Amino acid sequence: MDKLYLDHAATTPPCPEARAAFNAAADDCFANPGSLHQAGADAARLIEKSRREISKLLGASNYKLVFTATGTESNHLGIRGFFQSGRAIVGEIEHPSSRAAVDALEVTTDIAPVNCDGRIDTEAFKNLLSDDVGLISIQWVNNEIGSLQPVHELVQLARLLAPRAHFHIDAIQAAGKLNLHLDQLGVDSISIAAHKFGGIRGCAALLFHNNCKQPTPYFTGGGHESGLRSGTENTMGIAAMAAALSAKHNKISSAPNYLHDSRQRLITAIANECDIEVLGPSDEQLTSGAILSIVLKGMRAEPFLHQLETHRIYVGSGSACNAHGHSESPTLAAVQLKEEMRNSVLRISFSDELSNELTLRVATAMALTAGFFKD
Numbered sequence: 001m002d003k004l005y006l007d008h009a010a011t012t013p014p015c016p017e018a019r020a021a022f023n024a025a026a027d028d029c030f031a032n033p034g035s036l037h038q039a040g041a042d043a044a045r046l047i048e049k050s051r052r053e054i055s056k057l058l059g060a061s062n063y064k065l066v067f068t069a070t071g072t073e074s075n076h077l078g079i080r081g082f083f084q085s086g087r088a089i090v091g092e093i094e095h096p097s098s099r100a101a102v103d104a105l106e107v108t109t110d111i112a113p114v115n116c117d118g119r120i121d122t123e124a125f126k127n128l129l130s131d132d133v134g135l136i137s138i139q140w141v142n143n144e145i146g147s148l149q150p151v152h153e154l155v156q157l158a159r160l161l162a163p164r165a166h167f168h169i170d171a172i173q174a175a176g177k178l179n180l181h182l183d184q185l186g187v188d189s190i191s192i193a194a195h196k197f198g199g200i201r202g203c204a205a206l207l208f209h210n211n212c213k214q215p216t217p218y219f220t221g222g223g224h225e226s227g228l229r230s231g232t233e234n235t236m237g238i239a240a241m242a243a244a245l246s247a248k249h250n251k252i253s254s255a256p257n258y259l260h261d262s263r264q265r266l267i268t269a270i271a272n273e274c275d276i277e278v279l280g281p282s283d284e285q286l287t288s289g290a291i292l293s294i295v296l297k298g299m300r301a302e303p304f305l306h307q308l309e310t311h312r313i314y315v316g317s318g319s320a321c322n323a324h325g326h327s328e329s330p331t332l333a334a335v336q337l338k339e340e341m342r343n344s345v346l347r348i349s350f351s352d353e354l355s356n357e358l359t360l361r362v363a364t365a366m367a368l369t370a371g372f373f374k375d
């Protein structure tokens, strides 16, 4: 039986296009891009070509792009690197990396609350805005339940009512899954990470608007990335990142609904076999097609997940319990999931099409697993 890996929100397998670009760069462009010889210049050219390609794919002609190593690092640079003064506003269900970056500012911070679907309450957000807000950090797609934030509306409100605020968006679960157009959004900075869209781990980026002042760098030294992120560039990872994003964008352009179609098939098939509740918005427009978060009524997610492994199917848990020792998910509490259900959340995430055959395989394995625990 083939391995069926459905934990793409944690990390994706490198796609064929990324592997090919990585290998080509490893063969031809492995030299240090800072070296003066031709081999170094070739590597530097590949980095610039990839930078242009990624910016184009993200509709970001008005943005500068800095390569970093991880999404966490990009969030810290986008949040701490730009902060000057004032209050901060952060979404209630942000990834811990953005939350920690905002906490590190040590300023008065207000939480923009979410509703039971995990979407920011725009009225409550509006009430937090004023001239003294210096920073706003909101994620585009939630990594646990897949809810999409109304980012266009939030950015517009902030421009009107908190004109001094630097607005950062964590787009780490959005890039490669949705068509992003940064010039239209007009946000100040966004972070993306290659390993969430078929690239290779160790490569991420921060994009910031041309109107922004330069961020304060955290890694200083050799002056790489225009002095904003010192450290020898990950040429192979960068080439793979551009190739992966391009492949995902081609897929989205040719089949805009492929993730949602797969997700809907999965919901129908699993609900036929198991007693589940789907978390997050029911409206497709308001949720990511790549994440399906479900409550398995009467089951504990952790043993369920391990039993599913006997069918060679790998899924995530609602991060109530994970390998880093977090004991409780603030997201599940924020969406007011009953306490007794918070250990029953399974996250199934994917970034490729799920065929009918694979969908049936998941549903059947889940039915067998549910039966295993009932017997």
Ligand SMILES: Cc1ncc(COP(=O)(O)O)c(C=O)c1O
Pocket: 009, 010, 070, 071, 072, 073, 075, 095, 097, 139, 141, 142, 143, 170, 172, 173, 193, 204
């Ligand atoms: C929404 C979101 N933001 C930030 C991160 C952090 O990214 P990385 O693990 O690459 O540092 C993740 C990773 O899971 C994420 O899902």
